[in-house]
Amino acid sequence: MKRRSFLKGVTATAGTLAFPAIAIGQQYKAEYKMSTVVPPAFAWGKGGEIFANLVRERTAGRINIKQYPGSSLVQGDQTREFSAMRQGIIDVLCGAPINWYSTVRELAVFTLPFITPDHRALDAVLGSKPVMDEYFDLVRKAGAEPVGVGETGYRQISNSKHPVVKPEDMKGIKIRVVGSPMYGDIMTTMGANPTFMSWADAQPALASGAVDAQENPLEVFLAAKIHTLGQKFVTKWNYSNDILLFAIANPIWQGWSAQDQKIVREAGADAAKEQLAIVRKLFAEDVDRVRALGVEVHVPGAAEMAAWQAATRPVYAKWKAQVNPGLISRIEQVVEKTRKA
Numbered sequence: 119m120k121r122r123s124f125l126k127g128v129t130a131t132a133g134t135l136a137f138p139a140i141a142i143g144q145q146y147k148a149e150y151k152m153s154t155v156v157p158p159a160f161a162w163g164k165g166g167e168i169f170a171n172l173v174r175e176r177t178a179g180r181i182n183i184k185q186y187p188g189s190s191l192v193q194g195d196q197t198r199e200f201s202a203m204r205q206g207i208i209d210v211l212c213g214a215p216i217n218w219y220s221t222v223r224e225l226a227v228f229t230l231p232f233i234t235p236d237h238r239a240l241d242a243v244l245g246s247k248p249v250m251d252e253y254f255d256l257v258r259k260a261g262a263e264p265v266g267v268g269e270t271g272y273r274q275i276s277n278s279k280h281p282v283v284k285p286e287d288m289k290g291i292k293i294r295v296v297g298s299p300m301y302g303d304i305m306t307t308m309g310a311n312p313t314f315m316s317w318a319d320a321q322p323a324l325a326s327g328a329v330d331a332q333e334n335p336l337e338v339f340l341a342a343k344i345h346t347l348g349q350k351f352v353t354k355w356n357y358s359n360d361i362l363l364f365a366i367a368n369p370i371w372q373g374w375s376a377q378d379q380k381i382v383r384e385a386g387a388d389a390a391k392e393q394l395a396i397v398r399k400l401f402a403e404d405v406d407r408v409r410a411l412g413v414e415v416h417v418p419g420a421a422e423m424a425a426w427q428a429a430t431r432p433v434y435a436k437w438k439a440q441v442n443p444g445l446i447s448r449i450e451q452v453v454e455k456t457r458k459a
């Protein structure tokens with residue numbers, strides 16, 4: 119507020135003096151705060167680091183984005199990121215919309231069980247201009263300018279009890295989930311007992327045995343060394359894969375020059391592309407790398423996959439109706455075409 123009135127004063131008294139463009143009308147902060155759930159040792163956090171570095175280099179330091187991993191700007195509660203962005207606590211988002219469900223449920227369209235069953239389907243959706251234009255409009259209305267879309271990765275179950283091959287094997291398993299209550303519903307429908315907790319609380323809960331299981335991309339499993347927390351069995355069922363959305367809080371975005379907006383948009387696209395490539399490379403290697411740690415990894419065949427999909431279908435229908443039925447139908451049509459091709 120102080121800075122704003124100071125700048126107003128400068129413009130008012132500037133008269134014909136030649137002030138640099140940046141001093142008139144535009145308010146640049148010394149630091150823009152970016153929240154990520156995990157640090158750059160993870161592909162997700164790495165995406166944030168790449169983005170911040172690209173922006174800093176290409177704006178010659180005019181826009182200095184600082185990364186705060188561990189969702190530390192919201193005391194570790196990743197589900198509060200979006201509302202904190204609206205309150206001005208976070209300037210830059212580099213996160214998974216599933217974590218923002220309680221604030222902007224209409225953005226949680228990419229995570230329904232098996233909505234994009236493989237990368238071919240996901241790429242078709244991310245490459246669909248009508249779908250993404252509609253999505254980006256929702257993001258803008260919700261309060262942020264989208265500048266890039268990466269991928270957080272297909273989420274897999276791990277547990278300390280026994281191999282999980284079919285939905286009934288989840289019966290009685292205490293599993294940690296986060297983000298949308300939809301994940302809780304999926305686990306409940308298979309007879310498991312879900313508990314909601316942040317990423318910060320998940321690791322101690324696994325270590326102490328307070329929970330038996332968790333679900334995360336295997337890239338996260340590896341980077342966080344989840345095998346050291348008693349997790350001996352993994353099932354690679356690829357049930358849910360959220361995007362990694364790079365977005366700038368609207369008031370911040372509007373304060374930047376058109377030239378800087380263009381630079382940030384290009385940096386967002388480039389960072390997302392790089393982040394996506396990192397996730398895909400790890401996805402291709404993850405089974406071998408997890409097995410090398412002595413963890414048993416089950417990779418379901420087609421019939422088993424059909425059983426998982428059938429078991430989660432009622433949850434899909436319920437959550438489609440609650441989240442954003444129109445856009446989800448349009449996503450389904452895009453995916454359907456990839457099945458026939």
Ligand code: X2X
Nearest residue numbers: 155196214296316317334
């Ligand atoms: O907390 C998790 O499990 C993580 C890192 O995957 C998310 O933020 C959804």
